[in-house]
Amino acid sequence: MVMERQGRTGARGVDPAASSGYDEHPPRMGFFTDTSVCIGCKACEVACKEWNAVPEDGLNFTGMSFDNSEGLGADTWRHVAFIEQRAPLGHQESGVGRGGTVTDLGMPSFTRPGDTTGAEERGDFRWLMASDVCKHCTHAACLDVCPTGALFRTEFGTVVVQEDICNGCGYCVPACPYGVIDKREDDGRVWKCTLCYDRLGAGLEPACAKACPTDSIQFGELDELRERAQRRVAAMHEAGVASARLYGEDPDDGVGGAGAFFLLLDEPEVYGLPPDPVVTTRDLPSMWRHAGVAALTLLAGLSLTFLRRRT
Amino acid sequence: MNTSEVTREGIRGARPDHDAIPGSAGRRRPRRGGRGERLMVPKAEFRSYYGKPVLNQIVWAPYDIGGYLFLGGLAGASSVLAAGAELSGRPVLARAMKIGALGAISGSVVALVHDLGRPARFVNMLRVFKPSSPMSVGSWLLACYGPLAGAAAVTDVTGLLPRLGRAAAVGAAAFGPAVAAYTAPLICDTAVPAWHEGHREMPFVFVGSGAAAAGGLGMLAAPVEQAGPARRAALFGAALEVGAAQVMRRRMGMVAEPYGRGSAGVLMRAASALTLAGAAAGTVLGRRSRAAAATAGVALLAGSLCTRLGVFQAGVASARDPRYTVVPQRARADARDAGTADGAGDARTGVPAQRGEQG
Numbered sequence: 001m002v003m004e005r006q007g008r009t010g011a012r013g014v015d016p017a018a019s020s021g022y023d024e025h026p027p028r029m030g031f032f033t034d035t036s037v038c039i040g041c042k043a044c045e046v047a048c049k050e051w052n053a054v055p056e057d058g059l060n061f062t063g064m065s066f067d068n069s070e071g072l073g074a075d076t077w078r079h080v081a082f083i084e085q086r087a088p089l090g091h092q093e094s095g096v097g098r099g100g101t102v103t104d105l106g107m108p109s110f111t112r113p114g115d116t117t118g119a120e121e122r123g124d125f126r127w128l129m130a131s132d133v134c135k136h137c138t139h140a141a142c143l144d145v146c147p148t149g150a151l152f153r154t155e156f157g158t159v160v161v162q163e164d165i166c167n168g169c170g171y172c173v174p175a176c177p178y179g180v181i182d183k184r185e186d187d188g189r190v191w192k193c194t195l196c197y198d199r200l201g202a203g204l205e206p207a208c209a210k211a212c213p214t215d216s217i218q219f220g221e222l223d224e225l226r227e228r229a230q231r232r233v234a235a236m237h238e239a240g241v242a243s244a245r246l247y248g249e250d251p252d253d254g255v256g257g258a259g260a261f262f263l264l265l266d267e268p269e270v271y272g273l274p275p276d277p278v279v280t281t282r283d284l285p286s287m288w289r290h291a292g293v294a295a296l297t298l299l300a301g302l303s304l305t306f307l308r309r310r311t
Numbered sequence: 312m313n314t315s316e317v318t319r320e321g322i323r324g325a326r327p328d329h330d331a332i333p334g335s336a337g338r339r340r341p342r343r344g345g346r347g348e349r350l351m352v353p354k355a356e357f358r359s360y361y362g363k364p365v366l367n368q369i370v371w372a373p374y375d376i377g378g379y380l381f382l383g384g385l386a387g388a389s390s391v392l393a394a395g396a397e398l399s400g401r402p403v404l405a406r407a408m409k410i411g412a413l414g415a416i417s418g419s420v421v422a423l424v425h426d427l428g429r430p431a432r433f434v435n436m437l438r439v440f441k442p443s444s445p446m447s448v449g450s451w452l453l454a455c456y457g458p459l460a461g462a463a464a465v466t467d468v469t470g471l472l473p474r475l476g477r478a479a480a481v482g483a484a485a486f487g488p489a490v491a492a493y494t495a496p497l498i499c500d501t502a503v504p505a506w507h508e509g510h511r512e513m514p515f516v517f518v519g520s521g522a523a524a525a526g527g528l529g530m531l532a533a534p535v536e537q538a539g540p541a542r543r544a545a546l547f548g549a550a551l552e553v554g555a556a557q558v559m560r561r562r563m564g565m566v567a568e569p570y571g572r573g574s575a576g577v578l579m580r581a582a583s584a585l586t587l588a589g590a591a592a593g594t595v596l597g598r599r600s601r602a603a604a605a606t607a608g609v610a611l612l613a614g615s616l617c618t619r620l621g622v623f624q625a626g627v628a629s630a631r632d633p634r635y636t637v638v639p640q641r642a643r644a645d646a647r648d649a650g651t652a653d654g655a656g657d658a659r660t661g662v663p664a665q666r667g668e669q670g
Contacts, residue, residue: 036333064361071363081360090334145500147447148432149439167435168428170370171446174501174630179367188428239332269637272360276640276647280500280507281443287496287510288442294495294514295488298522301551302391305543306399 012226013251016138016259020153028157029200030259031209031217032225033131034232035271036244038216040066040129044078047211051196052077055184065127071272072132074184077193078208079132081271089126089265090241130262130271131217133208134159134180134193135248137279138256142172142181142192144281157222157259158195166190177255177277195259222259233263241265247273254278357641359633366502366630373623375426380494380619382419384521385528385612386412387491390460392525392544394484396537397477404541406467407532408525409480413464416457416490445497452493456486491521498626504566504636505629506622512559516622519555520615522548523586527611530593530604538604542593545611549590552618553583566635569628570621578621585614 017025048054057075062068065082072079136158143151143159150166153159161181168188172181181192196206204210209219218225229246236244243265248258254277268275359365393408424433436450459482466476495517499510506513522544529541556579560567570579589610596603629635 144443148435167432177502183370276644291492291514295492298488298518305540306395
């Protein structure tokens with residue numbers, strides 16, 4: 001929201017905690033999710049559910065690679081995406097069916113891998129995995145539009161729902177440009193990642209980051225994470241992984257920079273992320289102006305109907 | 312697993328950088344000039360994650376919130392007509408519009424509360440006042456407008472406290488246009504493409520729809536001698552609504568598609584047909600025949616309801632299809648990247664900065 005943009009600090013971007021009224025506060029905390037080292041183990045999904053007592057989110061089989069939780073929602077606060085692509089990863093030689101020959105690996109199956117596809121279908125392969133989470137935006141639409149004040153900004157710069165205040169109006173759900181927050185149907189209220197606000201207050205890191213065996217999910221001070229991510233993406237480019245890019249890291253983007261940002265190996269939309277999200281309330285001043293003119297038009301138009309007296 | 316600790320001063324025991332670079336091992340066909348990766352397939356029109364929507368789906372019930380938009384517009388515009396009718400000596404029209412406004416606003420509040428996940432916590436809407444939340448602004452508007460509309464109707468019907476009643480009618484007319492207009496920012500202040508991209512014109516669509524509905528109610532409820540302003544209001548509202556909707560859809564580009572497809576398309580077409588027919592019939596026949604006026608009035612009310620439900624359904628459809636989220640954003644991002652690659656360009660708008668002198 002434009003009104004928040006006063007709280008500039010020496011660091012890059014807006015300090016959301018300061019602009020929300022915290023005079024003294026700990027540094028802004030966030031996640032850097034480096035998807036290049038994600039192995040798709042879903043320990044983050046499980047740890048999140050266990051720690052936060054998030055209910056079961058449906059025992060579905062989707063056929064979407066190894067993804068059966070489909071996306072973030074009221075009952076899925078970490079979501080691991082799986083994308084299978086016929087593309088190489090950096091310098092890697094997948095060796096799948098190279099030269100049109102098929103190798104028998106001695107595995108118990110009816111056909112050998114690649115037998116049925118034909119030579120043109122064999123070759124490069126990469127499997128992208130990425131653990132998605134609430135972005136804890138600098139300019140958070142869910143927080144801006146919440147009419148009850150149930151959503152609030154914490155001293156760590158994160159965005160959290162107070163479940164004892166939320167009345168389930170559902171406004172934050174379509175306001176989120178990432179499709180994160182959602183309503184729990186049998187409960188009536190909205191739920192999302194809290195960046196483990198309770199753990200942060202007790203000096204612990206969030207459950208998902210704690211459980212991540214490859215440190216794909218890295219938790220820390222946002223400024224430090226951004227520097228670390230820059231080094232990481234530079235190293236990956238150096239190594240020939242030209243598709244590596246940061247997503248949500250830029251404090252000048254449409255949400256003022258995300259508190260949880262990512263290193264991706266393809267375009268964001270491939271992972272189900274919006275390519276160029278903008279906080280909807282950026283246009284709210286214009287909306288109020290147009291609504292004001294429309295209201296005056298209505299008043300003027302209806303007043304004019306009484307000018308010609310007809311009895 | 313890692314062992315770092317969060318302290319008030321920051322992280323203790325932070326981990327060192329990783330050096331595991333996936334894809335760095337091996338050597339890839341050197342003729343590709345060191346850049347290991349290449350695009351295997353030509354770029355499709357747009358890419359998505361298994362066709363899943365980017366946004367989470369709108370949780371509002373169509374009849375609750377679509378009905379709420381309709382009733383709010385009807386109430387707000389009716390209050391303006393009621394005050395005008397009262398001040399210009401049209402008591403039957405005034406009474407009808409006051410009762411209509413009270414009924415509509417009561418219905419809209421019921422619909423709003425019914426749609427809440429926790430209806431008992433409705434009063435939490437008045438816990439804070441947030442200009443950044445159109446729903447908060449709207450709750451306070453309703454809290455001011457509702458009692459005025461109620462007082463205006465009750466004093467008129469009972470004949471008690473006529474001066475207070477007249478003041479309440481004027482007060483309700485002052486808040487009425489805001490009540491009719493604010494619902495446009497309410498839905499446009501979301502990431503729903505078909506709503507957000509129409510945020511400039513939607514208020515005009517909505518106040519036009521409200522005026523047409525209130526005009527229709529006036530024609531339905533008041534005798535033809537007193538319903539002249541209602542007929543003109545219907546004509547004004549219908550022209551404003553249909554015109555603004557046209558401009559909106561033209562300006563939105565591909566994001567306007569949901570307004571012409573599926574249930575939203577049916578509703579929007581029905582809305583313009585009913586609204587235009589009702590306004591035309593009301594203007595031509597409504598001054599001669601009470602029955603024709605009443606029929607036109609019903610058509611106008613139905614048209615306004617169809618408009619609101621159509622807009623609602625178009626929003627639902629645009630949130631469900633990732634195309635409407637991804638394609639415009641991808642175009643914006645690509646334009647910006649092209650701009651920065653040239654070394655000049657406004658990253659926000661994607662407009663190249665070095666465009667040369669304007670001739």
